[in-house]
Amino acid sequence: MLQLMWFRTDLRVTDNSALSAAMQAGPTVAVFLLSPAQWQQHDDAACKVDFWLRNLAELSQELKRLNVPLLVREADEWGAAPKVLGKLAQELNATAVHVNEEYGVNESRRDQAVSSAMDKLGINLHSHLDRLLFKPGSVLTRTGNYFKVYSQFRGVCYQRLHTALPKLVALPKAQNELKIAADPIPENIAGFDTPSQHLLVAWPAGEQAARERLQRFADEWIEDYQDNRDFPARPGTSQLSAYLAAGVVSPRQCLHAALNANGGEFESGNQGAVTWVNELLWREFYTHILVGYPHVSMGRAFRPETEALPWRNSSKDLQAWQEGRTGIPIIDAAMRQLLETGWMHNRLRMVVAMYLTKNLLIDWREGERFFMRHLIDGDLAANNGGWQWSASTGTDSVPYFRIFNPISQSQRFDPDGRFIRQWLPELAALSDKAIHDPHAGSKGQASLFGGGVDYPKPIVDLRASRQRALDAFKNLPPASELA
Structure with missing residues (x-):
């Protein structure tokens, strides 16, 4: 019952919904698709692609400790993803593919195409909630529509957090070693320049770096976040956005760090922590907007x-x-x-x-x-x-x-x-x-x-x-x- 874990913008092993589910279901192999033509179509920055590659190298080492080999395949554009993943799944004799949900129009179309291809091969594709605290479609107005006003959206999120706080996913235990070797991680991709040494130092890769940055923020800066966040010369922000975008740290981990720093509160107590949780919810709000009003991710104005x-x-x-x-x-x-x-x-x-x-x-x-x-x-x-x-x-x-x-x-x-x-x-x-x-x-x-x-x-x-x-x-x- 071999499972295939398809990593995308979720480059971590801790608190990873899809990876945990895959390893609970059976022996697991991981894969990442290089899609340079698609990345260029999406205007992805060279420094972001480099950040992905550096984090992939760190991820491969973390997976090695779990005896999960990380394979690298190329699907230059996402239209090739169904064929590439289908071929790999058949070679491995995998029975299921696990992914964490992504929400842009192109991402949704890609995943639908992969799901259809897997169905034809008799392979199940399992999608998991991971990049968000709340599944799109679960936070709606009384008339069943997606919210258009942040404060109203936040109010419902607060209600949900009071009754069902999202739990952290435990790190899976190491599985038995598989006779499959991990692939080397490329250091660069043609068409994407290598960033300066200054930038590389400013954004170290890996979960440990992300967790240390989160913990330092929670210990030293979150209390004064409300007062300092608007002053660019001060170290008042978390500097976690790149890690959240690449999925090296999860919004659940961020929420729990804020709660730990604020005695378990998210809408009272220290206003710095409350303000930072609100920023996490703004991130959540805009992603729900992508799903509820997909024209905004197609180059069109919301209004x-x-x-x-x-x-x-x-x-x-x-x-x-x-x-x-x-x-x-x-x-x-x-x-x-x-x-x-x-x-x-x-x-x-x-x-x-x-x-x-x-x-x-x-x-x-x-x-x-x-x-x-x-x-x-x-x-x-x-x-x-x-x-x-x-x-x-x-x-x-x-x-x-x-x-x-x-x-x-x-x-x-x-x-x-x-x-x-x-x-x-x-x-x-x-x-x-x-x-x-x-x-x-x-x-x-x-x-x-x-x-x-x-x-x-x-x-x-x-x-x-x-x-x-x-x-x-x-x-x-x-x-x-x-x-």
Whole structure:
């Protein structure tokens, strides 16, 4: 009764629903599919693919301790997955395939195709809940629909957590050794550049690294998370997003760590822990949105009336934003952080997204795509949800008239310019006041930068561009006219 465990974005052995079920059912062999063409279609970042490979190598060693060989096969696009997995299952004489559920449209279609192929071979495909706390379709409104408002979704989640807290899955015991050798894990994939040494050091691979990061956050920072999370120069966030995206740590593990730090409470007690649990539930909410409203993972706005927005087609402004040359220090510093580290502070993700979609009036899809191509923690649901929130095109998104002023945000959340100085060293000599808006009140940059420092003037006027965005949204047809 050999079982085939198909790993995807669940690269761990502890608290892994599918792996545990497979090993309880019988001797287990694991497999991972390399799909470089599919990854490129999905705009997966080179640093993220490298992170997967490094974690695969760690996973293979962890599986070795359980006597589970990890095989590597190639399905360049997911359309080849049914044939590749079917052939492997037959070679192994496997009776079942186990997977942890994934939720994008392409992922769902892939899994349906694999399930159909396995049925024809007389092999069962078992799907398990693992990447979420609650199964999509189990948290619904009274009328049986998926929630569109986060606070209402959170309220039902709280009720569920009070009555049925998701349990951690025990690490399986080692099985008898199989006469099957594990495959070597490739160190790189053609078409995906190897990241810098700085980035590799910033994001160590493996479950142990993830657990240590989670424990350090729970021990040292979670108590002050509510106060510190918006300040990019402070170590106030968990830095776990990449591990969650790759499944090296689970949301259940994160929830239990927060509960342990807060005396078992998730909506009272320490507000830092409560706020962090709410962030986990935002992640949950956006994934449920993918399932309930699949058009959002197909390049479409959640709110259809916003498809009529007159987005600007300005390659020059888009490139300046992408390269961190907008003339707004906090924007440029955030973009340079992304380009160098594969990550951006969450508060700054909102600030740069709102600047692109409101001040530059450039389509949110351009930003969503660029982020996915550079983020080590790129996740379809979270990235799409965040961009549509900032662009006021998504579910429960920010009202269109609430437009962050990036200079005000900079003054509030980087008051001494420490973050800006880290990423824009050419501005390091400016005062704490001038560093947020170097060209304020100046007709030219020479008087400000006597040493000949080259820092661009702002590419748009914040006040005028804000009004342009307000006018664009005001002129949209009412949603009722599109019903």
